[in-house]
Amino acid sequence: MRYDIKPRYYDPVKEEIEQRTSRIKRELAEQGILNSENEDSLENFSSGIRGSFSQYRGIKPREASVFSSTAIIRTLLFLGMILMAFGYIYIGPDIFTYLLYLGLLVAGVYFFFRLKNRSKDE
Known part of the structure; x- marks a missing residue:
């Protein structure tokens, strides 16, 4: 019989993030802002950061010099x-x-x- 040990990892940062998100979800549910429909949509929510910097108009155009x-x-x-x-x-x-x-x-x-x-x- 093989000896197979499955190590358990403890990540305090990940645990703190999970506790904070669960606390925030509970508070939003108590206020009536979050229900089961919104909970799924919040997990699929992504910030619109991709492409935001390319739309900035303050970037100088490149020189046409060879x-x-x-x-x-x-x-x-x-x-x-x-x-x-x-x-x-x-x-x-x-x-x-x-x-x-x-x-x-x-x-x-x-x-x-x-x-x-x-x-x-x-």
Whole structure:
């Protein structure tokens, strides 16, 4: 014969919650607010919290910039690292100098057009 013990767990928080809900149900039943029909509906009651935060109008809309997406930036960084690795294998340490100049050129063009668009707005 096997020895099978079924442990009993004591959760004081759960017991306190059960006592409070039973006390509140008793008080509501005494006041006539709660009857057997309402008791079932209270157990199935859920707060309307799901979706409440998404309806808040104070959230700022996302920027339409291509570079605001972290996925694009992560992809560009990954491609840059791959380019550096293959460039180092095929060209040697000079690839870092070439990529530095290329990066400065791209950054210069980006900031030029960014400042050009700002001057049009003002």
